[in-house]
Amino acid sequence: MADGDSVTEKTAAYAAVRGEIMAVLAGEPNVTARMATVSCLLAQAFPDRYYWTGFYVVDPERPRELVVGPYQGTMGCLRIPFGRGVCGTAAETGRTQIVEDVLAIENHIACDHRSRSEIVVPVRDASGRLIAVFDVDSARTGSFDAEDARQLEALLGDVFGGKGV
Structure with missing residues (x-):
């Protein structure tokens, strides 16, 4: 999608990729495969806005720490503690974080200087347990809004069985 696209066009683009993701994942129970597919297909659907797309997974051995999972893009941070940076804040609060300009926030972790x-978006399993966060970075300021949050929360809830954010 290019700059200036309407909410209607964005919603339609999310609906199209959502259909593709759900079709590809039908019958696939493996969480890693599901994460890899979501990362890949969303990155391909929004190449003008998404330059890093992926998951940071709650480490079962360090339950207050995220470890990089399946992603598309440049090198990601390997580990992020809960409460640190945008990903750690989403994990800590359980709420979707939208940052219009990462340079304007003190707590941002710069894994790639282009962000x-x-x-x-927090990702929950069917029992409501936080299993990961889904992170999307853009090289442009103001790339994400409430419609992105709504669409991603619904998609991730459907893919991973969670009840949403």
């Missing part, structure tokens, strides 16, 4: 805006 200018970010959205991070």
Whole structure:
């Protein structure tokens, strides 16, 4: 999608990729395969806005720490403690984080200097347990809004069995 696209066009683009993701994942129970597919297909659907797309998974051996999971893009941070940066804040609060300009926030972790805006969505399993956060970075400021949050929360809830954010 290019700059200036309407909410209707964005919603339609999310609906199209959501259908593709759900079709590909039908019958696939493996969480890693599901994460890899979501990362890949969303990155391909929004190449103008998404330059890093992926998951940070709750480490079962360090339950207050995220470890990089399946992603598309440049090298990600390997580990992020809960409460640190945008991903750690999403994990700590259990709420989607939308950052219009990452340079304007003190707590941002710069894994790649090109990051200018970010959205991070908590991912829950069917029991409501936090299993990961889904992180998208853009090289442009202001790339994400409430419609992105709504669409990603619904998609991730459907893919991973969670009840949403």
